[in-house]
Amino acid sequence: MRFAYRFSGLLGTVYRRGNLSFTRDGNSLISPVGNRISLFDLKNNKCETLPLATRLNIVCVGLSPDGSLAILVDEEGAALLVSLIGKCVIHQFYFHKPVHSVSFSPDGKKFVVTKDNLAYLYHAPGKKREFNAFVLDKTYYGPYDETTCIDWTDDSKCFAVGSKDMSTWVFGAERWANLIYYSLGGHKDIIVACFFEENSLDLYTISQDAALCVWQCDTELDGLKPMPPKDAAKEKKAAEDDEELLEEPKGEEIHGKVDPSEQETRNKVKYSRVAKYFFNKEGDFNNLTAAAYHKKTHLLVTGFASGIFHLHELPDFNLIHSLSISDQRIASISINCTGDWIAFGCSGLGQLLVWEWQSESYVLKQQGHFNSMVSLAYSPDGQYIVTGGEDGKVKVWNTSSSFCFVTFTEHNSGVTAVTFTCTGYVVLSASLDGTVRAFDLHRYRNFRTFTSPRPSQFSSLAVDSSGEIVAAGSQDSFEIFIWSMQSGRLLDVLAGHEGPISSLSFNPMKCVLASASWDKTVKLWDMLDSWRTKETFLINSDVLVVAFRPDGKELAVAALNGQITFWDHENAVQTGSIEGRHDLQMGRKELDKITAKQSAKGKSFTTLCYSADGQSILAGGLSKFVCIYNVKEQILMKKFEISCNHSLDAMEEYLDRRKMTEFGSMALIDEGGGGDEGVAIPLPGVKRGDMSYRHFKPEIRVTCVRFCPTGRSWAATTTEGLLLYSLDSGVIFDPFELDVDVTPSNIRKTLSQKKFTLAIVMAFKLNEKKLIQEVIEAVPSSEVDVVCSSLPDLYVEKLLEFLASAFETSCHLEFYLIWAHKLLMLHGQKLKTKSVKLLPVIQFLQKSIQRHFEDVSKLCEWNIYNIKYALAISQQRGMKRPAEETPGDEEELDSDSDYLMQEAHKDNLSS
Template sequence: MKFAYKFSNLLGTVYRHGNLNFTPDGNSLISPVGNRITVFDLKNNKSETLPLATRRNVTCVGLSPDGNLAILVDEEGVALLVNLISKAVIHQFHFQKPVHSVCFSPNGKKFVVTKDKVALMYHAPGKKREFNAFVLDTTYYGAYDETTCIDWTDDSKCFAVGSKDMSTWVFGAERWANLIYYALGGHKDSIVSCFFEENSLDLYTVSRDAALCVWQCDTELNGLKPRMPKQQTEEELAKDQEEGFTEEQQGKEVQGKVNESEQGRQKKVKYSCAAKYFFNKEGDFNNLTAAAYHKKTHLLVTGFASGIFHLHELPYFSLIHSLSISDQKIASISINSTGDWIAFGCSGLGQLLVWEWQSESYVLKQQGHFNSMVSLAYSPDGQYLATGGDDGKVKIWNTSSGFCFVTFTEHTSSISAVTFTSSGYVILSASLDGTVRAFDLHRYRNFRTFTSPRPAQFSSLAVDSSGEIVSAGSQDSFEVFVWSIQSGRLLDVLAGHEGPISSLCFNPMKCVLASGSWDKTVRLWDMLDSWRTKETLSLNSDVLAVAFSPDGNELAVASLDGQITFWDHDNAVQTGSIEGRHDLQMGRKELDKITAKQAAKGKSFTTLCYSADGQSILAGGLSKFVCIYHIKEQILMKKFEISCNLSLDAMEEFLDRRKMTEFGSMALIDEGTGDDDGVAIPLPGVKRGDMSSRHFKPEIRVACLRFSPTGRSWAATTTEGLLIYSLDSGLVFDPFDLEIGITPSNVHRVLHQKEYVKAIVMAFRLNEKKLIQEVLETVPCNDIEVICSSLPELYIEKLLEFLASSFERSRHLEFYLLWTQKLLMLHGCNLKTRSGKLLPTIHFLQKSIQRHFEDVSKLCDWNCYNMKYILAISQQRGIKRTAEESENGDLQYLEESSNDSFIEESVVLS
């Protein structure tokens, strides 16, 4: 389908709120981002946001021990059971109340959920299909305030629950005779985390006032005794009566069982406080906000509200590190399975860090825009994305990896527009601080700054197709400034508009600049003819956005009345219009006094973008919908809902009556006064808030839209972040021509018989990557050419796609390069006929090989340099050695000759 764009990735936000989780192999990190989760592959340097979403922001994530299942719980307690392999939702469940934490048992058979004052233990979903995936096993009471944290013993026999009432409760996951529950005090503030020692019931508890208690248990894990059923003695008595035991014998039996029960009561599990430590002895730190413990290495990591974190070795509490991340509080900490990497999440800055503590280096350091994103631009090759935000930062993102690799912070105010030059190596950004800056992507520096004679706030930006002329429109002086990029000199000031300049756009084929303004006009300026006004197009409402078609023959204008008009700018004739106000479907904000239907009358499109072929146009604005229109037919082709997150404002069309009280809407009631997560109601008219901490509901909107140069994807800067929608949908399991006899065991059998072509075809029919990789890597190198020549044409394309993806993560470069070479040499002529269909695959393959070529060539050059250096040093040392040997040889010759002459003289004398 031409318009079958699907959600591909979310950039610009790396962490919002909730707990971080490492996968069992320790190579990937799962981070909650709004109402979605992002998986950061730290080994292959990639990030992927799963195409599933909850109804509200995710507050906690529980990961199964095998890493296949995850439980996502949102702010209202609605849980999604997610399969991380197929990236699909398996089951949905409502816990009825907000959930504080979720934790699977180490054996994966059960999981515990803490909500309100209770802990609920459920049977974990199994591998078989079940009618209800969540089956409640036991409800544990005991805490007098909200529960905060969970930890399991290694054998899954017991678990501990921390609470805000300053106590920690140890519960038995099964019926134990000597442990039903045990309450631990000793703290003066709410419990942040609790941890069991490895293969032991010993416990560590950490409270918010930065205190650590070490609890020792007098019983080992093997000392837990199963609890006998209550009715067993009565049944045995009845059985004894049937067998004819006397009353005296029965009395002895009963007395024996009573004595056993008394002995069991005397041997109950007991805890004692072995030690108590304090982190803030100097009083320099704030409250302790997060903690994590690695049982194998006995490493305790604690994070504080001041942005400082400590590394201690337990149980002796010896300090290893004490470092500072930022001035914001650390919201979540996680340690991977090997204990080498530590992940930190800061919700105040939307920051995510992965720290390798042994080498004291960053594995991952990512941070989104502190405030909302405003603008974006694709590079000419589509590999990079530039974004500008209200925080005054310009960030460059890699579309394939999803990571930001450079941030420019030279601007001192909000960024209003960013764009790439035609070469792709220069980024230009306009800001409200009165400057337009040019950044070099080779040296990562600001090499040119453009300013106006009088201070002006620049609200729009455009660069011509040659990359020589840059123009910016101001919103206070109503003028358009034109500079030369080469010299940095101001060429001209274009005056004539009577309102703020809202949008600028250069014609891609001609040197014509279109400027749209709030004075209800669009002016066309001829850049070659003395900067004069070529045409003036009058509209019925304020102009918000202008865009030229890729061929330069058409101009699209979005106005405040919700219309998109199309113009033949050469003849100044309107060729068509689209009424888009009904397609926006604006929702009602919680604090609005009017209905959503009335509010939608004042909404319009604020950003436009033509598709690569110029046949359709993408439009977005103050709404959760993005619309694609067919220009010639002037009809709506498809509408995309960019978010279903009800934690954002203006998402629902009608007010929820459940949130209405006799005093008005609950949104107006500030319930969290003085709390860290309190509700901060914005001032009237304020639409932009703190996007990272989300103290109040920000309004859903689309600030900027751009198609990629290839047309395969488009990106949108929204309240949620930078959303990317793509046509490339990669399914994990997508079998074709599948038959009953095609199974992994049969593939292995055929492979064992050395029928390689048949094994490859069967593996591709199953379409499991690991199986395909195993089959290909079993093939001997000498047989590759024969196998490539006998493969059916249907599997050539699929094999090329697999090779392109394998280059990114495999170490067998020469082996896969040999496969690629033989395929292209033998089937190159046949592939030319399907070049249009195979172009993305070939492009992907070329990028993978080019990236490896750059990496390996640098390494080879470095090795060659080292070898030359070593040879030069060895030659110098050899020359010195030969010189020394020659000198020693001459001396020896002189000594021998002198000795010979002395002997001759002595003989003559004799």
């Protein structure tokens, strides 16, 4: 079992805060999600989260014009320079203060950063060979309050900066004789956005009170005059003064608050306001929160705090469209390069929308769980993941595209447990509203609702291997309810526990149910023998979770004392235990008055899951770590840190002295009620915190972990979202029984001699994926049967595993299907003896084939429709009388039918 699992994706969260950005081609969208960024490929309908993270939540993203670089800035001003091509961090920089916005110039040579009331102009990295990637060029002074937005002219000569002091400042990126700075007023509220007109110095400014000012400049971009060079002697003296300073050079400073004399104002650039428009014509008060402008099409998009957005055509201010996407504040808007797609981000709901305004249709509409996710389950083939959250929603995600394709909202309270049936087409969910619901993934509907005779809050859920028996545990009546999936009737109520039911698990091989409770017992119930208790295991502490091994021969139990115990349930014997309390490594919360080490003594694992082969167990709890243990050796194999985001609580291991005052922790002082009430301390066991506090930080925790049935990945529901970790062995050299004679040249030489079986064995010994693919694809299809029959048993498993991974990317579907069919037919009896070990590989193969089957079947159905349409057109032409037909109609119909037939033929050939 390899443990080279790496972060591969973030599901369940699509947008948190910050600005959205389209890539250069306009086909992909970059969205900040907490301290990570996700890349949504809108053409291929896929999502990818980059394997890098900042220390705190990202507040602004600056994208270079060529789309190769991005600057990510977090809440405290720490920046990462990221390569979007290599998907790695190139440079780190600290701005020392919170940054409001970052914007690259259109030529890509410079970028502007605004923080406080200043604007800093830097040389863009990669354009000059310098030791430091962030070289300060100029510092611009002017606004009296914090800056809010930036926009550049098309030729990168000037840029405009909006401010909270209701003014907009135009600065020259270079030294211009007739434009050093210019201040524009005319607004009565905070400036939200400012935009230059295409190839012009004309400017639009938009304020928070939904007012738009149109400013016309009397000078064209070509009319900017360069500043005459300074005296050489003064420059030399200034350079000598700079060498004497020990501080870092701060660049040139441009002050915008010095009153120019009358002599200097002659022949200067001047602005005049030519129009002022208001968005709220009805008089209702609705704050404008975000805006975007597409210069080529003159399209202005504005978003409001009520969730409404408007599309206007400038400069005439003609309303094109108005629509409401939600009742929450629109935090960010972006338009792609062609002006067809508009992206909206709502931070309150965690919602991301991409809207095509011309056809008035959604290109992308994704929303995560409003509150934290509680549980997850993989489908039997590993293709889908279902999640349940405290918001009462059940969402189903596609693991290959990372998109949610269906959301069920029938529950009225938080969902506590979800699971798939054995077929993979039915999802079951238990909720605190007293119902267990079954959802059909064919018709996307709730077709069964299971209820108890008296209202109960269900905290756990399990379904047997046949999918016919549904069991749910109650946390208030201490009972287990059993229903029939086929009829929906309540079969029995199992009583015997004296505390809330915390977990249920069915034996995969037998119809035996294991139930864990806070009464320090684990009970086994025989479903076929009058629902009687088969065995009772006494545990030293409250039991939190129970799980069966995939072969059903072992039972793992996690208790409140931090121990994981393993039981042979057939003989009622404990076979081992793991002391996991020290491995949790709990962080220190802001309001804690004890150390992290002392706090970890009271923590335990709240979720367990066996790996697909049953050799390892995955455990998580109220910590930022997920642990993998070897069951046989009972030792810790690896720890995964699921997050490095310090915007979450319980991340610090030690107390930060910067947050300490003479009166105690700064968090305690800020969150106090004040007056006579004193400091508000949360009750023990309260995890959510009080949302009425001015500062609320959600606590990092892992609520559920599950291994994929294929064994190639595992998932965890956390405070940040649904995290996926998968095996990435493409860059790892892992030879198998390597000899001196096994080299790529010898393998190719053996292949040229048509010794195909020997070449395949040698390729697997070297274990180079590309070389294995080259050897297998060189085997003629007529020789596959002979090669498979002569292949040693040891390499049959490896070849099956390779075929399963090759199906993911290869276009030779029929060729690889022949290989898989021959291997399974010739070695099926021998593989049965290793069914448990080979189960992940077979499921991985099934998942790959099923995905291709769905894609090809859709394509074939479309081609059949095209062929039928072409035949109908030709028949309609044949039924016409010669007198009614015209030569033009005949040629047009012939061209239509021929084109459709050719396209359908091409699609069938490609499939």
